[in-house]
Amino acid sequence: MNIVNPGRVRRVTDGVGGHGPVVYWMSRDQRARDNWALLHARERAQARSVPVVVAFCLSQTFLGATLRQYDFMLRGLRETAGRLRALNIPFALLHGAAPEVLPSFLHDLRASELVTDFDPLRVKRGWLREVAAAAGMPVHEVDAHNVVPARLVSERQEYAARTIRPKIHRLLSEFLEPFPELSQVSNVTVPYIAEPDFEEALRWIRVDATVAPVALPAGEDAAEARLLAFIAEGLSSYAEGHSDPNVDGTSGLSPYLHFGQLAPQRAALAAAQARHGGEGREAFLEQLVVRRELTDNFCLYNDDYDALSGAPAWALATLDAHRADPRPHVYTREQFEAARTHSPLWNAAQHELVTSGTMHNYMRMYWAKKILEWSATPEDALATALHLNDRYQLDGRDPNGYVGVIWSIAGVHDRPWKERPVFGSIRYMNSNGCRRKFDVEAYIRARSAAPRQLTLV
Incomplete structure (x- = not known):
């Protein structure tokens, strides 16, 4: 039985890889916990009796991001790398855009398969096409970001929330499921991967440093703490506080969801399982699931999403x-x-x-x-x-x-x-x-x- 619902997985290319590890190219979903793409890579590695390796490709610049965003992202990745290390899963921080550095990394490892996470943005879809063409091995894309996979919800651009909502709700019971634990890798020889140097990575990037970092804690633990605090203190009043900027009535989860430090599905499960919430819970789930997944649908099927x-x-x-x-x-x-x-x-x-x-x-x-x-x-x-x-x-x-x-x-x-x-x-x-x-x-x-x-x- 598959750990990951096959509806989350899209086979991008076939091919015959080497006899080395399954590589998870982490991109949008930057976490070790609650990550369907990583779980799928681990499942594929176990079937082949090979290790799994996680690789993150750090671009020197990205769509105008500044030091503020890079600092928050790298602080989160540092924590994730440590969490993976404890599970005996190597984490490689590659310096360069994925098409420039990932194919040679896969070749050097004699990788057997490549797994990556779903991203609807043009640049990410373009990178996936280039990497898949150069990889020469099976490549799988896993939607680890949406509760209901974007490609499965609809095959076209939806007009409004009212058109996508019934399509999501029809599949919600199938996909809003508990996450299994990511087990420690054992009984395989893990390849040596150099420990990532995050201070050097900050020096290497070429971004605008005049937009300063903010003091918001980053990473999976901070994301979980923010989620638990919101469920306990803010869920019930979310419907009223959502439209008053003087009230701390929002969830505060947006940065963690954006960088993939928190799975939207984990937030949805926490809200759905809360013993309280009422209208606040319904309003939060509408924003978290329907409205957020509507934006992925728009960017996936409309290449002019920023014009x-x-x-x-x-x-x-x-x-x-x-x-x-x-x-x-x-x-x-x-x-x-x-x-x-x-x-x-x-x-x-x-x-x-x-x-x-x-x-x-x-x-x-x-x-x-x-x-x-x-x-x-x-x-x-x-x-x-x-x-x-x-x-x-x-x-x-x-x-x-x-x-x-x-x-x-x-x-x-x-x-x-x-x-x-x-x-x-x-x-x-x-x-x-x-x-x-x-x-x-x-x-x-x-x-x-x-x-x-x-x-x-």
Whole structure:
């Protein structure tokens, strides 16, 4: 009987590998616990009576990520490497993009199979195609990120949450299952892999160091602690606190989910098994499972997920019809980045983003919609919002981020609303709406500071 549901596994290529280990190319799911891809690699290795080796390919740059994101990621990987070492599973930190360094690593080990995790982003899909073509061995992709595998949920781009929700719910009982323990490797000779040098890795990368790391603890243990605290203290009130940025009502799990330090399925199991929760539990599971997996679906089946051309036809038409509308204010990217707009509320949200690496979801919607209203063109607005989101958010460069921005600016997964200047029939938000939701002045007082000089790249 398979440990991993075959519906999670996609055979990318066939081939005849060597007689060496099964290699798990860790990428999106950076954890030893609760990792279906690693469990599948371990299962394949046991069938062949060979060891399993984990390899992570560290790119010098990646989609505009800064020192903030690399620092958080490498702190988590350090913990994961130690956890794997305790299980007698070597961890290799390879310096370079996967197509540049992974094929030779596989060849040197005489690897028998390659297993990797699922990622819907264009660059990751491109890397997988290149590596698979060069590997000459069986290559498997395992969806260790979605509760219900994205490729199994739907074979096309879904229009909205209401169209993907029944497809996910129909399969949820099959895939929302407990994780088995990852057993220690024994009775095989494990190849020597040099211990990763994480300090040297930080020196080797070529990223913008002016966006400083944040003090948020990283890694699997920190992710688990945050999850347990949220289930105990925040799950029941999640439905109310989710729309008030002055209340610590969000789960705080987004950075850990983004870097794969926590399995979304572990969070879903914890919420589903909690003895309390009520409406809060239902709201959390809707965001964690349905809404998050909807963003993976969008990026998997729409290659223009980060461009205006990826928006629905009605949104493109309405934005185009209002392209020449006078804007009340027009700011440059540099002015947005430095929080130098006329709006204390918007500036406070931008300051929170720059200093903390996070922003409340409700404020991120308002923040992006005001960028649309105060930019010369919709194209400029989308480019600015994505640049700032990816540069400062710990969870930037992610399907949730791309879809959140293009939903706000170009109506993805939404419907036409009342027509207004600049927005057309894109859903509108303003500060008065925020005032009806929460204490705007308290938010501004808590997050505002004199705009600091930023080094722009």
